[in-house]
Amino acid sequence: MGLAHVALWTLACTADPDWTLAEARHLLDRAGFGATPQEIARIHALGREAAVDALLDPGSFVAFDDPSPPADDPSFLERAFATEEERRAFRRERARDERLRIERYRDFWMREMAQGDDPVREKLALFWHGFFTSSQRDVRDADAMIGQIERFREHGMTSYADLLHAIATDPAMLKYLNNDKNRKQHPNENFAREVLELFSMGPGHYTEADIKEAARAFTGWVAKDGEATFVKARHDRAEKTFLGKTGKFDGADVLDIVLDQDATARFVAAKFVEFYVGPGVDTASIETFARTFRAARYDVRTLLRAIFLSDAFSAPSAQGALFKSPVEFMASTVRRLELDPPPPPFLALAAEHLGQSLLFPPNVKGWEGGETWFNTASILNRANVARILVHGSVGVREAEAMVDDAMRVAQDDAEDGAANEAKRRNDAFARAVKRLRRWDSKLDPVALCGSARTSNAAIRALCDRFLPVAPYASTVAELQWFIAPHGDDAFDLNDEETRDRVRDAVHLVLCLPEYQLN
Amino acid sequence: MDAPIDRRRFLQTTAAVTASAVCARAAFGHAPPRPDSGRVLVMLELAGGNDGLNVLVPYAHDAYAEARGSLALTSQELLRIDDEVGLHPALTGLKAIHDAGALAWVEGVGYPEPIRSHFLSMDVWHAGRLDGRRGGSGWLARLVDHLAADVDDPNLLVALGARVPFSCDGGEHRAVAFAKPADYRLVAAGDETKTLDSAVSSTQVSERARAFLRRAYLDARASSDVVRKAVADYVPSAKYPSSALASDLRTVAALIAGGVSTRVFSLQLGGFDTHNGQRARQQRLLAELGDALHAFHSDLEAARLADRVLVVGYSEFGRRVAANASGGTDHGAAGLAFLLGGGVKSGLYGARPALDRLDDNGDLKFTTDFRRVYATAIGPWLGGDARVVLGEAHEPLRCLA
Numbered sequence: 014m015g016l017a018h019v020a021l022w023t024l025a026c027t028a029d030p031d032w033t034l035a036e037a038r039h040l041l042d043r044a045g046f047g048a049t050p051q052e053i054a055r056i057h058a059l060g061r062e063a064a065v066d067a068l069l070d071p072g073s074f075v076a077f078d079d080p081s082p083p084a085d086d087p088s089f090l091e092r093a094f095a096t097e098e099e100r101r102a103f104r105r106e107r108a109r110d111e112r113l114r115i116e117r118y119r120d121f122w123m124r125e126m127a128q129g130d131d132p133v134r135e136k137l138a139l140f141w142h143g144f145f146t147s148s149q150r151d152v153r154d155a156d157a158m159i160g161q162i163e164r165f166r167e168h169g170m171t172s173y174a175d176l177l178h179a180i181a182t183d184p185a186m187l188k189y190l191n192n193d194k195n196r197k198q199h200p201n202e203n204f205a206r207e208v209l210e211l212f213s214m215g216p217g218h219y220t221e222a223d224i225k226e227a228a229r230a231f232t233g234w235v236a237k238d239g240e241a242t243f244v245k246a247r248h249d250r251a252e253k254t255f256l257g258k259t260g261k262f263d264g265a266d267v268l269d270i271v272l273d274q275d276a277t278a279r280f281v282a283a284k285f286v287e288f289y290v291g292p293g294v295d296t297a298s299i300e301t302f303a304r305t306f307r308a309a310r311y312d313v314r315t316l317l318r319a320i321f322l323s324d325a326f327s328a329p330s331a332q333g334a335l336f337k338s339p340v341e342f343m344a345s346t347v348r349r350l351e352l353d354p355p356p357p358p359f360l361a362l363a364a365e366h367l368g369q370s371l372l373f374p375p376n377v378k379g380w381e382g383g384e385t386w387f388n389t390a391s392i393l394n395r396a397n398v399a400r401i402l403v404h405g406s407v408g409v410r411e412a413e414a415m416v417d418d419a420m421r422v423a424q425d426d427a428e429d430g431a432a433n434e435a436k437r438r439n440d441a442f443a444r445a446v447k448r449l450r451r452w453d454s455k456l457d458p459v460a461l462c463g464s465a466r467t468s469n470a471a472i473r474a475l476c477d478r479f480l481p482v483a484p485y486a487s488t489v490a491e492l493q494w495f496i497a498p499h500g501d502d503a504f505d506l507n508d509e510e511t512r513d514r515v516r517d518a519v520h521l522v523l524c525l526p527e528y529q530l531n
Numbered sequence: 532m533d534a535p536i537d538r539r540r541f542l543q544t545t546a547a548v549t550a551s552a553v554c555a556r557a558a559f560g561h562a563p564p565r566p567d568s569g570r571v572l573v574m575l576e577l578a579g580g581n582d583g584l585n586v587l588v589p590y591a592h593d594a595y596a597e598a599r600g601s602l603a604l605t606s607q608e609l610l611r612i613d614d615e616v617g618l619h620p621a622l623t624g625l626k627a628i629h630d631a632g633a634l635a636w637v638e639g640v641g642y643p644e645p646i647r648s649h650f651l652s653m654d655v656w657h658a659g660r661l662d663g664r665r666g667g668s669g670w671l672a673r674l675v676d677h678l679a680a681d682v683d684d685p686n687l688l689v690a691l692g693a694r695v696p697f698s699c700d701g702g703e704h705r706a707v708a709f710a711k712p713a714d715y716r717l718v719a720a721g722d723e724t725k726t727l728d729s730a731v732s733s734t735q736v737s738e739r740a741r742a743f744l745r746r747a748y749l750d751a752r753a754s755s756d757v758v759r760k761a762v763a764d765y766v767p768s769a770k771y772p773s774s775a776l777a778s779d780l781r782t783v784a785a786l787i788a789g790g791v792s793t794r795v796f797s798l799q800l801g802g803f804d805t806h807n808g809q810r811a812r813q814q815r816l817l818a819e820l821g822d823a824l825h826a827f828h829s830d831l832e833a834a835r836l837a838d839r840v841l842v843v844g845y846s847e848f849g850r851r852v853a854a855n856a857s858g859g860t861d862h863g864a865a866g867l868a869f870l871l872g873g874g875v876k877s878g879l880y881g882a883r884p885a886l887d888r889l890d891d892n893g894d895l896k897f898t899t900d901f902r903r904v905y906a907t908a909i910g911p912w913l914g915g916d917a918r919v920v921l922g923e924a925h926e927p928l929r930c931l932a
Contacts, residue, residue, distance in 0.1 A: 191857060194806075198856060202862075206862075388707075393715065397716075485736075491730040521723060524727055526741050
């Protein structure tokens, strides 16, 4: 596979001059979580349309199969006769069980992204997770929360209209936006407000009065034991006026009215464009996508196909125009390094350490993304996490010094032992890092640089593999000097010192500003 | 993000910067001498919509107890301020500061045509403008640009926490941000660090995204050692409780005491969106708030630094006067802000919104434009010109000594 030698962003395929390797690579970066040069070549060989269709054709669905089923809740009798002490123990046990199940699920999902056969499905589920947001922090029900993500994974490629209806009675969502507390006697506006502002039309297309009326229509649902149930007595059956229409609406009626608005197709299509293409797409293109989306009755595959085949998507200016989110950074780094993922729960906790905690988005708007992933701390944290992936246990020993420092400070602050959430999460990451002490990344620097014979070829191969945009000549020169300080005569990949240098250089490439782009 | 490309940096990075200058900054992290009186502003965001009505409680008004039902706090529970209002019982820490003369409450804070979306209302607060993000920059970024136009120092604006709020975005100066000071470092061998520093800095960058990332890296290299050392060397004079906010405030104290050049800090405490179970959640949140600020203020007083520090607490909106059926309150309008520090005169400022003259949503009407709070911090406190930062004149509150 000499492909690694080839500068992807310059090479045009001879068969279809409009479909370059760089575009195939761009498609895999955006539709999924990046790919190896071999995978890029395979997709490229299909031609543009067939490549898009192949990616959008889902593989068989791999459902989450929790290896450790939930602990039995104490029976009614056990609870009835329990002492206060025992009840506290039940609650503690339950909280621990919930935490571990969420941790197992996050690891499962991260592995599907980093290694699974259907990265397109996982990327789309990640989109929906940031769109129809719920957080376990408020839901506090692992079954419901996992169920919601599984819904996105299984049905994400179907219809937005169906998903919107489903999410309105999704047990985790009922809890997250308090719609399970919304009843006729005392409407709770939280869900009604967010469904209009964030899940459908976007702000500016409805009034405060519409929110109040919609809230009345959404009354009556409760979530119990992971199931949503409609309780007639809690539902307000009286007449409502919503967006100029009047009737004895229930929640589904309100959503049908919402789905009938141009603003909805436009808002949702724009969210897809923002996620898959990037900023700066003109409103006329978004309008076209919105019309396609609406005409296909909100079929997601149709929309994605239109996006991936559009000029806006393949424009050279769109390549590298997005910033990798922490989850993308972790998943795509494992893919590009061709690693077996490190043992759990490192991947999910590392992404969290970098600012994106799966199943715990910061608020109902999801992750803001873009430049906000980066600040002075996260740019160094990415470098440090990449070091662990590249160097395995060696990197871990160095990182441990860092984590130990962090823990010492945290402990100084927490002498009375009442650990707060932030400290608990920090400790969890520290433990995940320590667990990698014996982990060998088995990184093969020779393969990654395509068995290059010269330092320049080696660096070019690494940059081809990892960077979505061409590096500056000065960057290449610095890295080349780093792996061959004594010139190319001493550059020999059979030599252990050269291999170590190349391995270090792999890490440095992952630290470059260009690698943070997508 | 459609913030304008910042021209000064753009010219620097594309034209004149020599690799050696950048590397020198990265290697030694030298901050220029402090260009000011040493006064510091700490903006503390209570995210989610703090229920001001249950913080500074108008217990003497029957309308309060009627509207709040089971959430109403009784005069016996409250920490009495005067014949009309008292503080939430969890706020013993703030009551002590109030009694010591260093805490001003501002009632009825808000803006015309209140927005009840967290994000859009917080955008208004962060932008310091009624049109929110459309202005393109946050008010703290503009403030720091105004105070230190010609100072190239990444440490002037520091945001603690995992994310940088919009208030710090879009200016020439960018915020240094970190969650845990001890983690704030690059782990790498010496020659790797050197190669990386050169590979990142030794080139001209014109593309916006790459320039943004390059700068984040160089700022991080220049500030991380300074920050870590200040925090590691710090011996506080008061015992901080165990909470995330206390930990952040301890870091702020460490940077001030350690002589780091930061003029504006941005801190966040989340969880105030109390749609349900408000009683217990507010008890916990307000205790964390009051206890942490009490430790911070005591620490600064002992170090004779309290006169240099002004803390401003705010939230994107207050909450509805009537409780909902979930033991909580929904999004409201006018809210409560506070100013705390050695330079503050205790008292009640702004004007109390009338409980019997609510708006159409049943929310408190604002009496005091939130930009008057900002103007107080900009002008009388930091010696800047509020008109430049806010784009229009707002009368400062008379709550500084």
